[in-house]
Amino acid sequence: MRLLFLSLFLFTLMLPAHAAERIELPEHTWTFSGPLGKFDQNQLQRGFQVYREVCATCHSLSLIAFRNLGDLGYNEDEIKAIAASYEIKDGPNDMGEMFTRPGRPSDHFPDPFPNRKAAEAANNGAYPPDLSLMTKARHGGADYVKALLMGYTEAPAGFDLADGQYYNRFMPGHRIAMAAPLLDGAVDYKDGSPKTLDQYTSDVSAFLTWAAEPYMIQRKETGLRVMLYIGLMTLIFYLNYRLVKRRVKGA
Amino acid sequence: MESESKIPPAKKGIIGWIDHRLPIFSFMDHELNRYPTPKNLNIWWNFGSLAGIMLMIMIISGIFLAMNYTANTQMAFNSVERIMRDVNGGWLIRYLHMNGASMFFIVVYIHIFRGLYYGSYKPPRELLWALGVAIFLIMMATAFMGYVLPWGQMSLWGAEVITNFFSAIPVVGEDLVQLTRGSFAVDNPTLTRFFALHYLMPFLIVGLVVLHLVALHRFGSNNPKGIDITSPKDKIPFHPYYTLKDLVGLGVFLMFYSAFVFFAPDYLGHPDNYIPANPLQTPAHIVPEWYFLPFYAILRAIDFDIPLLLFTIDSKLAGVLAMFASVLVLFFLPWLDRHPVRSARFRPWYKIVFWLFLFNALVLGYVGSQPPEGTMIMIGQAATAWYFIHFFVLLPLLSKYEPVATLPKTLDEPTI
Numbered sequence: 086m087r088l089l090f091l092s093l094f095l096f097t098l099m100l101p102a103h104a105a106e107r108i109e110l111p112e113h114t115w116t117f118s119g120p121l122g123k124f125d126q127n128q129l130q131r132g133f134q135v136y137r138e139v140c141a142t143c144h145s146l147s148l149i150a151f152r153n154l155g156d157l158g159y160n161e162d163e164i165k166a167i168a169a170s171y172e173i174k175d176g177p178n179d180m181g182e183m184f185t186r187p188g189r190p191s192d193h194f195p196d197p198f199p200n201r202k203a204a205e206a207a208n209n210g211a212y213p214p215d216l217s218l219m220t221k222a223r224h225g226g227a228d229y230v231k232a233l234l235m236g237y238t239e240a241p242a243g244f245d246l247a248d249g250q251y252y253n254r255f256m257p258g259h260r261i262a263m264a265a266p267l268l269d270g271a272v273d274y275k276d277g278s279p280k281t282l283d284q285y286t287s288d289v290s291a292f293l294t295w296a297a298e299p300y301m302i303q304r305k306e307t308g309l310r311v312m313l314y315i316g317l318m319t320l321i322f323y324l325n326y327r328l329v330k331r332r333v334k335g336a
Numbered sequence: 337m338e339s340e341s342k343i344p345p346a347k348k349g350i351i352g353w354i355d356h357r358l359p360i361f362s363f364m365d366h367e368l369n370r371y372p373t374p375k376n377l378n379i380w381w382n383f384g385s386l387a388g389i390m391l392m393i394m395i396i397s398g399i400f401l402a403m404n405y406t407a408n409t410q411m412a413f414n415s416v417e418r419i420m421r422d423v424n425g426g427w428l429i430r431y432l433h434m435n436g437a438s439m440f441f442i443v444v445y446i447h448i449f450r451g452l453y454y455g456s457y458k459p460p461r462e463l464l465w466a467l468g469v470a471i472f473l474i475m476m477a478t479a480f481m482g483y484v485l486p487w488g489q490m491s492l493w494g495a496e497v498i499t500n501f502f503s504a505i506p507v508v509g510e511d512l513v514q515l516t517r518g519s520f521a522v523d524n525p526t527l528t529r530f531f532a533l534h535y536l537m538p539f540l541i542v543g544l545v546v547l548h549l550v551a552l553h554r555f556g557s558n559n560p561k562g563i564d565i566t567s568p569k570d571k572i573p574f575h576p577y578y579t580l581k582d583l584v585g586l587g588v589f590l591m592f593y594s595a596f597v598f599f600a601p602d603y604l605g606h607p608d609n610y611i612p613a614n615p616l617q618t619p620a621h622i623v624p625e626w627y628f629l630p631f632y633a634i635l636r637a638i639d640f641d642i643p644l645l646l647f648t649i650d651s652k653l654a655g656v657l658a659m660f661a662s663v664l665v666l667f668f669l670p671w672l673d674r675h676p677v678r679s680a681r682f683r684p685w686y687k688i689v690f691w692l693f694l695f696n697a698l699v700l701g702y703v704g705s706q707p708p709e710g711t712m713i714m715i716g717q718a719a720t721a722w723y724f725i726h727f728f729v730l731l732p733l734l735s736k737y738e739p740v741a742t743l744p745k746t747l748d749e750p751t752i
């Protein structure tokens with residue numbers, strides 16, 4: 086019977102390994118991996134800078150509000166200033182007209198395109214997906230996003246690419262409609278971090294992991310406390326159980 | 337109606353006063369405290385109470401989710417993300433519910449295999465078993481409809497595939513599909529009705545669980561030796577021994593559950609469900625949740641038409657029938673396995689067949705997770721065949737030919 090439990094247990098662990106022809110991703114060590122992992126706020130700020138200066142031209146980040154940027158270590162004034170640098174569409178006003186105004190901390194990041202069709206029209210018919218949940222929506226999460234952004238190579242001989250398609254080692258099917266968005270030196274970091282593709286992709290992937298799960302650290306911290314609490318409780322139950330067992334069964 | 341003279345006089349105090357008029361406290365004392373239980377129950381008897389607790393956790397977390405969830409195709413996906421990000425403790429409630437469904441199935445599968453191993457479905461517990469199978473069926477429907485609610489890509493396409501099963505039914509099929517969907521394709525009317533049913537069905541399960549317990553308490557628990565308990569020495573009151581044992585089990589189980597909720601909340605799910613549903617874009621692989629995989633494998637195993645004398649059953653209908661049959665056959669188990677000995681401990685032949693069946697079920701689960709290509713198809717078909725051979729050939733044969741061992745009379749009697 087012990088075997089039964091073990092096999093069922095192993096079975097549940099084996100399952101998510103299903104999707105068939107998955108491409109092996111290079112594994113990166115993230116500050117946030119593992120039960121004790123934490124986000125590195127400086128890295129998140131750099132990642133935000135990459136998103137803002139590069140990805141935001143095409144990709145929305147609709148689930149994130151400016152006020153959430155507090156998690157990255159910005160103070161209230163900085164958040165207000167960041168928000169105000171964006172134009173937000175609002176209205177209708179008393180005259181019945183739509184108008185734009187500077188953003189407020191409670192606003193969400195505005196979409197770069199007025200609608201999906203406009204986004205497709207500007208990108209050769211491909212839709213640049215919203216990035217708020219990107220690391221949760223792909224196998225491999227942050228590892229995938231980093232690998233994808235670094236995975237542009239020459240297409241192997243004989244591999245046909247249509248107009249506006251690029252070869253990428255990690256995109257399923259190897260065809261992607263996004264041109265390599267980052268190059269060495271593309272973003273000007275102020276904190277002295279290396280201005281390399283490797284650094285950019287790590288930073289923006291960390292930032293997107295935060296965007297997909299801003300409560301991740303809270304989740305893990307709560308988890309450790311809950312485990313400790315239940316562990317102690319179980320121990321007490323167990324000791325009690327042993328006592329009662331001796332009395333009831335005389336063993 | 338009991339004559340008043342038979343009722344003992346009221347005990348002192350408020351409890352006594354109430355209990356005299358509404359014997360709820362003596363009922364609880366009788367069923368939860370003194371309830372005589374075989375003294376040799378092992379760890380596999382923990383999973384019944386765990387299933388009950390999982391049901392409560394699902395209902396409570398579900399009600400809190402429903403307070404913030406919006407059943408509308410335009411808003412459902414974002415309303416779930418709003419729960420995760422902006423509702424206090426929302427991520428916890430949602431992860432508890434999401435992983436809770438998997439935990440519930442793990443517990444119930446173990447509970448079912450416990451029953452299979454120790455022959456808990458045999459007389460006089462046939463109805464107890466049948467109620468359990470009914471609970472399992474409604475649970476599957478509940479989980480399927482729940483998975484549609486967050487309205488991600490797998491929600492939509494899973495619903496599309498599953499509701500499409502009904503179209504295999506001759507004559508009324510197409511109408512039935514439209515009735516379940518509430519429209520031609522899976523759309524807003526589907527989402528709203530699934531939400532209503534997803535809220536309703538867990539309470540039907542509660543009703544069935546009550547009946548399940550009434551039936552259980554009629555003859556009491558089966559036990560690892562599977563013998564009828566005649567000696568009063570072989571039973572002990574449920575409390576405190578089994579309450580404590582159940583609590584220890586609960587503690588260990590909650591740690592297992594928490595490991596997923598807090599450290600790998602998306603491990604058992606599919607990443608595609610974090611992509612908002614898009615009717616114009618079919619995902620590369622549509623895979624159901626892990627707990628449906630064995631049944632999914634059976635569905636896909638029948639890829640050929642079955643000719644009967646006057647007409648043929650086409651492959652699609654045959655697959656759907658096989659899948660439903662694979663669950664419904666459990667109702668008839670007490671009549672397929674008529675061997676007089678309950679526990680596999682005293683049935684060496686059945687024991688082998690049992691482990692093969694379990695292994696086969698795991699193979700089916702694996703096949704269900706793979707794209708139906710190449711050898712997978714054949715393995716799936718062989719495993720499906722084995723599944724039904726187990727019930728319709730092996731069990732009846734064993735009932736007839738497996739020697740009947742001499743059973744101990746009491747739990748303490750040593751067995752050779």
Ligand code: HEM
Nearest residue numbers: 394395398399401402405434437479482483485486535538
């Ligand atoms: C038998 C018990 C139940 C099972 C097995 C079950 C299962 C599920 C599953 C698998 C999901 C999808 C989770 C996800 O991927 O996000 C879900 C979602 C949901 N369930 Fe339940 N559920 C149960 C009881 C309830 C109850 C009693 C309610 C109360 C109203 C409820 C309300 C919801 C809501 C609002 C959602 C959508 C939010 C979300 O997707 O996280 N559930 N359920």
